[in-house]
Amino acid sequence: xxxxxxxxxxxxxxxxxxxxxxxxxxxxxxxxxxxxxxxxxxxxxxxxxxxxxxxxxxxxxxxxxxxxxxxxxxxxxxxxxxxxxxxxxxxxxxxxxxxxxxxxxxxxxxxxxxxxxxxxxxxxxxxxxxxxxxxxxxxxxxxxxxxxxxxxxxxxxxxxxxxxxxxxxxxxxxxxxxxxxxxxxxxxxxxxxxxxxxxxxxxxxxxxxxxxxxxxxxxxxxxxxxxxxxxxxxxxxxxxxxxxxxxxxxxxxxxxxxxxxxxxxxxxxxxxxxxxxxxxxxxxxxxxxxxxxxxxxxxxxxxxxxxx
Amino acid sequence: xxxxxxxxxxxxxxxxxxxxxxxxxxxxxxxxxxxxxxxxxxxxxxxxxxxxxxxxxxxxxxxxxxxxxxxxxxxxxxxxxxxxxxxxxxxxxxxxxxxxxxxxxxxxxxxxxxxxxxxxxxxxxxxxxxxxxxxxxxxxxxxxxxxxxxxxxxxxxxxxxxxxxxxxxxxxxxxxxxxxxxxxxxxxxxxxxxxxxxxxxxxxxxxxxxxxxxxxxxxxxxxxxxxxxxxxxxxxxxxxxxxxxxxxxxxxxxxxxxxxxxxxxxxxxxxxxxxxxxxxxxxxxxxxxxxxxxxxxxxxxxxxxxxxxxxxxxxxxxxxxxxxxxxxxxxxxxxxxxxxxxxxxxxxxxxxxxxxxxxxxxxxxxxxxxxxxxxxxxxxxxxxxxxxxxxxxxxxxxxxxxxxxxxxxxxxxxxxxxxxxxxxxxxxxxxxxxxxxxxxxxxxxxxxxxxxxxxxxxxxxxxxxxxxxxxxxxxxxxxxxxxxxxxxxxxxxxxxxxxxxxxxxxxxxxxxxxxxxxxxxxxxxxxxxxxxxxxxxxxxxxxxxxxxxxxxx
Numbered sequence: 001x002x003x004x005x006x007x008x009x010x011x012x013x014x015x016x017x018x019x020x021x022x023x024x025x026x027x028x029x030x031x032x033x034x035x036x037x038x039x040x041x042x043x044x045x046x047x048x049x050x051x052x053x054x055x056x057x058x059x060x061x062x063x064x065x066x067x068x069x070x071x072x073x074x075x076x077x078x079x080x081x082x083x084x085x086x087x088x089x090x091x092x093x094x095x096x097x098x099x100x101x102x103x104x105x106x107x108x109x110x111x112x113x114x115x116x117x118x119x120x121x122x123x124x125x126x127x128x129x130x131x132x133x134x135x136x137x138x139x140x141x142x143x144x145x146x147x148x149x150x151x152x153x154x155x156x157x158x159x160x161x162x163x164x165x166x167x168x169x170x171x172x173x174x175x176x177x178x179x180x181x182x183x184x185x186x187x188x189x190x191x192x193x194x195x196x197x198x199x200x201x202x203x204x205x206x207x208x209x210x211x212x213x214x215x216x217x218x219x220x221x222x223x224x225x226x227x228x229x230x231x232x233x234x235x236x237x238x239x240x241x242x243x244x245x246x247x248x249x250x251x252x253x254x255x256x257x258x259x260x261x262x263x264x265x266x267x268x269x270x271x272x273x274x275x276x277x278x279x280x281x282x283x284x285x286x287x288x289x290x291x292x293x294x295x296x297x298x299x300x301x302x303x304x305x306x307x308x
Numbered sequence: 309x310x311x312x313x314x315x316x317x318x319x320x321x322x323x324x325x326x327x328x329x330x331x332x333x334x335x336x337x338x339x340x341x342x343x344x345x346x347x348x349x350x351x352x353x354x355x356x357x358x359x360x361x362x363x364x365x366x367x368x369x370x371x372x373x374x375x376x377x378x379x380x381x382x383x384x385x386x387x388x389x390x391x392x393x394x395x396x397x398x399x400x401x402x403x404x405x406x407x408x409x410x411x412x413x414x415x416x417x418x419x420x421x422x423x424x425x426x427x428x429x430x431x432x433x434x435x436x437x438x439x440x441x442x443x444x445x446x447x448x449x450x451x452x453x454x455x456x457x458x459x460x461x462x463x464x465x466x467x468x469x470x471x472x473x474x475x476x477x478x479x480x481x482x483x484x485x486x487x488x489x490x491x492x493x494x495x496x497x498x499x500x501x502x503x504x505x506x507x508x509x510x511x512x513x514x515x516x517x518x519x520x521x522x523x524x525x526x527x528x529x530x531x532x533x534x535x536x537x538x539x540x541x542x543x544x545x546x547x548x549x550x551x552x553x554x555x556x557x558x559x560x561x562x563x564x565x566x567x568x569x570x571x572x573x574x575x576x577x578x579x580x581x582x583x584x585x586x587x588x589x590x591x592x593x594x595x596x597x598x599x600x601x602x603x604x605x606x607x608x609x610x611x612x613x614x615x616x617x618x619x620x621x622x623x624x625x626x627x628x629x630x631x632x633x634x635x636x637x638x639x640x641x642x643x644x645x646x647x648x649x650x651x652x653x654x655x656x657x658x659x660x661x662x663x664x665x666x667x668x669x670x671x672x673x674x675x676x677x678x679x680x681x682x683x684x685x686x687x688x689x690x691x692x693x694x695x696x697x698x699x700x701x702x703x704x705x706x707x708x709x710x711x712x713x714x715x716x717x718x719x720x721x722x723x724x725x726x727x728x729x730x731x732x733x734x735x736x737x738x739x740x741x742x743x744x745x746x747x748x749x750x751x752x753x754x755x756x757x758x759x760x761x762x763x764x765x766x767x768x769x770x771x772x773x774x775x776x777x778x779x780x781x782x783x784x785x786x787x788x789x790x791x792x793x794x795x796x797x798x799x800x801x802x803x804x805x806x807x808x809x810x811x812x813x814x815x816x817x818x819x820x821x822x823x824x825x826x827x828x829x830x831x832x833x834x835x836x837x838x839x840x841x842x843x844x845x846x847x848x849x850x851x852x853x854x855x856x857x858x859x860x861x
Contacts, residue, residue, distance in 0.1 A: 080411055088336060097324055
């Protein structure tokens, strides 16, 4: 549904995107992840026809974003990271405005706006002035605006940033519902736990280059993130850290109250040797458990936190 | 049911931006307060100013009283519109950027043109409400007579056209700026231009007939045209059509189209050079503008002094050149970049020297160069053709015999060269910096050039010794700096003497061929050059200082 190939964007001498490629299939939920300044928003702005690429091509639903922007805009719903809202009108008027801007005429428009408000749970706020809404409600309103012309492709740029946990869970539920409605969704975020639950594929971008992309399992398999072992210890953390420093297969570790997460290199992970080294150093080990690598672990493992 | 049907039928034709702006603006208490305040101020101004004029002139004729009320009403309403409308229109597009709604609008099915048109219509709706609310006040003059319905209609048509020009130019400014405050202040400058430029032109003695005709059409002669109408028969024939219909229509269309196209271009994603529509605008409007301006000059060449022809031709040249520079700059500048456009040219393999010449991009560079060269090639023969009949004037022959024409040619060339140099220097300096700084530098250069053109040309005209006396009315508002600088050297006294002689040039009015600068007498023309050079140098120095500070920061 979205095809990006050889995408280069330059701002003067700054090369913001250095030839990235990825594809988002129909009904996929594509998690677009990367540190701040990696090029996520630039990519999204090109896909949304707001910025022209310097080189490369981007197609949405088979339409070129440069040559056929009107057609692309009809099939795409874009939600920016800052929810742009008009404070001086009501919720209904806001949605009515965007529905009209997408060419939906009366009397159909009233029905469409009512449906979208019901979907995003805004029905009770119909006549509320936008300026009086909370951040969570504003986010829902912006989402409703994105859906008002029933686009098959949704491009969401950091949609859940700044939301409280309840609003975030509600938003996740809404995304699941949209997926069940057959929407293709590209969602960017740097809060990886948000994406891990429901993304079918991911793309990891850093410094304007695509580090990896594909199905989550496929990417995990290909990149082999570190093996993580959680070791429960009864005190003496300093000795434990000292003991691990000498082990070549330990990539890094994180110490917590009562336990440590140890990241082992995937090619030469030796858990018995690790336990042995700790015991020999006099660390009272009370338990060892292997933990599966998360999207976050993968992200940390393959990115270096560089920006363009 | 009926209202629903009407609503559905109208829905197709109403611009959504207009609808939203009306919903958001007109229901607010702020709009009501501004409207009430506007009517209070307008009513008070008309009452006080008209009362003062009537009392001072001891008018008893009802027609004169009616005419006075109408003239004061029209002036006060024009002034109000010039300052109220920018406050609304100048923030229209820039506020979308500030509220982060700009991208949301651009991603809808609305074209960039529809967005700009919606904003323009909203501003016009605002203006129409104000004009309609003021109409009862304006109709007070009918109680006394002296004003015809056609006068009022012509005044309102003028006000509507003024509102349209102010709205569109403010929207253009709004599209170029990133902060409401900057957009507002810049729009006010444009508005002041809309006020001062026509007054400046009409106050020049050579256009006395035109001024009289305009005042007569608008019904403003009771206050402003009393003396002028007595001295002038107005216009007739070809020159009437040229000055009253064609030239204003051209200027209005040029302002509207340039502002509209530039604002639309600014909303589009940048792709190297977004100026196709501006090219068409150039191709259609620049030669037409030059032809109209030079036709007007050709028509009036026998009624104005030969030495002033050069002045006007230089002004026409200068204006067109500056307009081209501004248009080129605005139409090729990249809104997404934070870095110097020059850097981009380097990146694309342009030699360092050439890359310093062009705005924006390779395509922008080629475009700017070709348009400017083509325009110069086109304009010079037209101007020469226009100037050729002047060569047959006895005065020209006389001046030639006295050896004046050589300095005339020499000085004209010098002035033109300096104008081009200033404009180009501004553009070159601007290209060496970041976009935000570039705009400031380019605009500074333009301001200096705009000051320089009338100053230098005026100096050129008046440096000839044939001029025995020079009426202060000749000066008009064309050379404000000279006017200010001359106050201390007796010029003000001559102005007063002139007003006491009832508009006739004061006999042997003393025009300061020399100005006093720090205690020493400096020739006026030399003063112009020195002033412009100093202002230009100061501007460029300030710019570099600021630039260094910005880079350090």
